[in-house]
Amino acid sequence: MLHLASSTGRAWLARALTQLDDVLVDHAHCEKKAASTAVSLLFRYPERTELLGPLARLARDELRHFEQVVDRLRARGIPLRRQRPSPYAAELLAAVRPAEPERLLDTLLCMALIEARSCERLQLLAAAVAEDDLATLFGGLLASEARHHRAYLDLAERVAPPEVVHVRLEELARHEAAVLERAPAWPRLHT
């Protein structure tokens, strides 16, 4: 159960498949960014001891994913290059409320939704790519992104009561769907 408020359409998949190299480069950056966000939460909330173990594990997983995607890029002869980030994450996180503890709760829920969207799209890619090496890579990663989705929700439930988490998750899921709806048509994981 990914708790997304919309399903990715065929237009995105068609675009991604015709520009797979760009999607892979973006994917590498996404994995690195996911690791960095988990680490930045460790810096921001050192007193929240209940978050430390799960966030450290998330960061390690994402860095390992980054290495896997970079290995694939190298094997395909694609250089990892600098990329203008898509507006997705910034627009999603713009909904985070500024005061604590809402700020922490919203950040965890936005991260849960990013993981869910990655999982949903990696599933589409895994089923559709012609290259076996990529199908294997995406298939392996989507299972851990589903676990990460759950891990962020579990953390959210340590910060707020389940009914509060539930209501806010639904609001943010609708926001996430709206952000994607108006995203530019770039060959990215989250556009």
Ligand SMILES: [Fe+2]
């Ligand atoms: Fe990942």
Ligand SMILES: [Fe+2]
């Ligand atoms: Fe992840």
